[in-house]
Amino acid sequence: MSNQLSAETQLPPTVAKPGFDRSALKPGILHFGLGAFHRAHQGIYTQRALESDFGPWGIVAVNLRSPEPVDALAMQDGLYSITVRDSNGETSEVVGATVDWLCAATDRDRVLTYLASPFIHVVTLTVSEKAYGLHPSTGGLDEAHPAITNDLANPGAPVGAVGYLVAGLASRREKGMRPFTILCCDNLPSNGKVVRRLVLEMAERRDPQLAKWIEEEVTFPSSMVDRIVPAATDETRARAKRLISVDDALALDTEPFMQWVIEDEFVSGRPAWEAGGALFVQNVEPYEKMKLRLLNGSHTMIAHLGLLKGLECVRDVMAVPEFVAMTREHMRAAAATLDPVPGIDLDHYMNQLIERFSNRAIAHRNIQIAMDSSQKLPQRILSPAVDALASGSDSASFARVVGLWIAALIRFKDCNDPRRDELLQAAQAADPQDYTAGFVAIDGLIPPSLAQSRAWRDRVNAEVAKWC
Numbered sequence: 001m002s003n004q005l006s007a008e009t010q011l012p013p014t015v016a017k018p019g020f021d022r023s024a025l026k027p028g029i030l031h032f033g034l035g036a037f038h039r040a041h042q043g044i045y046t047q048r049a050l051e052s053d054f055g056p057w058g059i060v061a062v063n064l065r066s067p068e069p070v071d072a073l074a075m076q077d078g079l080y081s082i083t084v085r086d087s088n089g090e091t092s093e094v095v096g097a098t099v100d101w102l103c104a105a106t107d108r109d110r111v112l113t114y115l116a117s118p119f120i121h122v123v124t125l126t127v128s129e130k131a132y133g134l135h136p137s138t139g140g141l142d143e144a145h146p147a148i149t150n151d152l153a154n155p156g157a158p159v160g161a162v163g164y165l166v167a168g169l170a171s172r173r174e175k176g177m178r179p180f181t182i183l184c185c186d187n188l189p190s191n192g193k194v195v196r197r198l199v200l201e202m203a204e205r206r207d208p209q210l211a212k213w214i215e216e217e218v219t220f221p222s223s224m225v226d227r228i229v230p231a232a233t234d235e236t237r238a239r240a241k242r243l244i245s246v247d248d249a250l251a252l253d254t255e256p257f258m259q260w261v262i263e264d265e266f267v268s269g270r271p272a273w274e275a276g277g278a279l280f281v282q283n284v285e286p287y288e289k290m291k292l293r294l295l296n297g298s299h300t301m302i303a304h305l306g307l308l309k310g311l312e313c314v315r316d317v318m319a320v321p322e323f324v325a326m327t328r329e330h331m332r333a334a335a336a337t338l339d340p341v342p343g344i345d346l347d348h349y350m351n352q353l354i355e356r357f358s359n360r361a362i363a364h365r366n367i368q369i370a371m372d373s374s375q376k377l378p379q380r381i382l383s384p385a386v387d388a389l390a391s392g393s394d395s396a397s398f399a400r401v402v403g404l405w406i407a408a409l410i411r412f413k414d415c416n417d418p419r420r421d422e423l424l425q426a427a428q429a430a431d432p433q434d435y436t437a438g439f440v441a442i443d444g445l446i447p448p449s450l451a452q453s454r455a456w457r458d459r460v461n462a463e464v465a466k467w468c
């Protein structure tokens with residue numbers, strides 16, 4: 001018998017399995033971005049939906065560039081395991097909501113065929129902030145983004161997420177079909193509106209009639225997604241093997257917590273994701289802002305503190321009482337910039353975050369969170385800083401995070417970021433008289449009200465000076 005997870009595997013009784021008939025499952029969702037987050041979040045929610053209210057909602061998983069997870073899924077009949085871990089122990093589950101798997105880079109036509117198929121009702125996305133081709137200062141299409149440049153020039157042969165969405169919608173309109181719902185699950189504020197604008201701009205360039213049709217017919221519900229899912233390591237895979245008795249190249253560890261808040265605006269149905277605890281609301285914005293500013297903002301702070309202090313994981317930073325106090329202070333400053341969030345007690349939410357960050361069973365590496373910071377700081381740190389400055393509330397903690405980020409760039413002379421060259425240039429030219437100078441000159445990064453505030457910049461500088 002093969003030692004690799006497959007449909008034939010006899011799983012130990014302790015491992016949860018898909019509670020529905022996989023052989024009867026038909027595709028209904030096309031998902032872009034076959035990463036860890038999708039597998040441990042939408043994969044589980046869809047499994048719950050299928051278990052409680054079975055229907056044609058199988059996931060066609062598309063990875064835009066790398067064939068690796070696609071090949072691994074193919075080897076495993078679309079199955080993978082998730083292990084939920086905390087101080088109470090660990091439990092594994094095999095997920096079977098995925099019915100097909102493709103790498104767009106090598107299988108473009110099949111992706112386009114799926115997008116133009118009447119049985120695909122929802123397209124979900126977790127492609128990461130940088131993949132949308134969002135212009136940092138206009139919020140519209142960044143024509144210098146390689147995928148956008150390609151997809152504007154070759155609309156029939158897209159390579160990026162926005163290009164695929166527009167091409168898929170164009171085919172459906174030509175065939176007189178109904179569109180699909182576009183559900184963004186990336187950590188961007190008002191993510192539905194952001195993607196809608198990009199899709200409309202690209203469609204307009206292709207055919208104004210298409211743009212008009214999309215404007216009238218397509219919905220782009222915003223959604224807030226949350227689950228801490230570190231990139232897998234050999235240790236993750238070794239643990240999975242111990243728990244599920246076979247090799248799983250796609251195994252993941254995650255925390256017990258998961259949350260999904262979605263605007264209920266679907267053009268032709270959706271799975272019963274509420275069975276997994278998803279919350280359907282009219283307006284996701286307050287939830288999204290809360291999560292981005294409290295969870296992700298704190299994460300960005302912790303990650304840079306960790307890098308500068310030589311601490312590998314979030315849990316290591318949280319083992320230092322002084323840093324826990326700093327995190328709480330940051331959360332309080334961020335909470336002061338929020339409107340009330342329906343049904344949420346912010347004190348409870350913040351305590352829960354400290355507990356989640358402190359989970360000793362989750363190895364979430366600081367270097368992973370610090371990646372792509374130029375794409376993350378605006379919504380996590382800089383927008384709340386602007387709000388705090390405008391309302392006269394405490395903006396010191398936001399300045400501290402920007403200072404930590406600049407200090408890490410200066411110290412390590414490297415980063416994993418789509419704007420790496422500009423950032424390293426600013427770091428290299430940084431002058432102790434004003435470390436911020438090169439950074440405020442980067443297009444669309446630091447909002448004008450912060451760049452023009454001498455006091456705020458002095459605070460950033462004071463933080464950088466502590467580390468350099």
Ligand code: CS2
Binds near residue numbers: 225227369
């Ligand atoms: C993290 C997020 O890597 C990061 O930037 O802040 O991936 C975070 O773990 C998730 O948003 C949690 O839901």
